[in-house]
Amino acid sequence: MTTSQPQPPSTEQAAVPATLRAVVTGASSGIGAATVRRLRAQGWDVVAFARRADLLDALAAETGAHPVVGDVTDEADVARLVREAEARGPVHAVLNIAGFASGTDPIDASDLDRWRAMFETNVLGTVRVTKAFLPAIRRAGFGTVLVLTSTAGHDAYSGGSGYVATKHAQAAVADTLRLELNGEPVRVLEIAPGMVRTEGFSLTRFDGDQARADAVYEGVENPLTADDVADVVAFAVTRPQHVAIDTLVLRPVAQSSTTLLARGPLVTRTDRG
Numbered sequence: 001m002t003t004s005q006p007q008p009p010s011t012e013q014a015a016v017p018a019t020l021r022a023v024v025t026g027a028s029s030g031i032g033a034a035t036v037r038r039l040r041a042q043g044w045d046v047v048a049f050a051r052r053a054d055l056l057d058a059l060a061a062e063t064g065a066h067p068v069v070g071d072v073t074d075e076a077d078v079a080r081l082v083r084e085a086e087a088r089g090p091v092h093a094v095l096n097i098a099g100f101a102s103g104t105d106p107i108d109a110s111d112l113d114r115w116r117a118m119f120e121t122n123v124l125g126t127v128r129v130t131k132a133f134l135p136a137i138r139r140a141g142f143g144t145v146l147v148l149t150s151t152a153g154h155d156a157y158s159g160g161s162g163y164v165a166t167k168h169a170q171a172a173v174a175d176t177l178r179l180e181l182n183g184e185p186v187r188v189l190e191i192a193p194g195m196v197r198t199e200g201f202s203l204t205r206f207d208g209d210q211a212r213a214d215a216v217y218e219g220v221e222n223p224l225t226a227d228d229v230a231d232v233v234a235f236a237v238t239r240p241q242h243v244a245i246d247t248l249v250l251r252p253v254a255q256s257s258t259t260l261l262a263r264g265p266l267v268t269r270t271d272r273g
């Protein structure tokens with residue numbers, strides 16, 4: 001998939017800004033960091049937001065993104081993010097990528113603290129950030145809200161626990177917002193990846209247990225990488241403004257569905273003609 005230069009509105013908008021600007025949450029690692037790299041490489045001004053200052057600083061030094069350290073669950077941090085982003089100029093896109101999974105407990109053994117933490121970041125964080133940036137996007141004159149959900153936002157799986165519930169909720173937020181923004185030049189995009197091998201996702205889910213994290217990907221030929229997903233995210237965001245990719249699902253070829261995963265090499269079947 002190739003991406004192009006920043007795409008302004010395709011219709012006859014009077015003033016097309018020379019620089020398009022995006023805010024990326026969850027930018028310190030994985031899919032968010034890869035997205036920052038992609039958008040910067042395509043000439044976007046990028047404001048990168050996450051809690052780990054050291055990682056954000058390194059990414060800023062590497063890419064020229066503007067780092068803002070903060071937490072999507074913190075109202076004051078998000079308000080500061082809006083101020084710092086708009087101080088650089090109009091904001092045309094907000095990409096909600098911050099999120100995590102915690103545990104695989106079945107529902108009948110749910111740890112409600114894990115659920116609460118996931119809902120606070122994944123769902124309420126997305127709503128908080130989106131709500132905070134919509135006035136800025138309106139001031140910019142047009143824009144994009146992107147929600148990075150998951151195939152877990154469309155299908156349940158055993159042990160998906162609160163994570164599946166939060167991703168379904170995020171997808172519902174995107175669907176609802178798309179309806180509510182009808183008539184405005186603001187599109188709402190949902191990107192839903194399947195299995196992505198990032199440095200943090202499974203490690204966080206299993207509370208830092210590297211062996212359990214590694215086992216998730218064991219034998220799987222080519223799980224998606226963070227850059228695979230960032231490629232698709234950047235593609236969606238850089239389409240002409242009138243093109244809205246409402247929901248895009250991407251998976252590794254080895255994963256035919258949320259619950260059907262091939263482990264071992266992918267081989268063609270000569271016995272089937």
Ligand SMILES: NC(=O)c1ccc[n+]([C@@H]2O[C@H](COP(=O)([O-])OP(=O)(O)OC[C@H]3O[C@@H](n4cnc5c(N)ncnc54)[C@H](OP(=O)(O)O)[C@@H]3O)[C@@H](O)[C@H]2O)c1
Nearest residue numbers: 026028029030031051052071072098099150196198200201
């Ligand atoms: N990996 C997969 O298989 C997969 C599949 C589908 C969807 N996803 C989704 O992709 C997104 C990124 O995950 P990833 O795989 O790239 O994992 P990751 O490497 O662990 O990245 C998670 C990012 O979210 C940030 N974050 C977490 N809580 C935050 C908070 N309260 N405030 C601000 N930032 C916060 C983290 O930064 P700090 O810790 O520095 O704050 C980090 O930058 C998540 O929404 C995840 O649900 C992942």
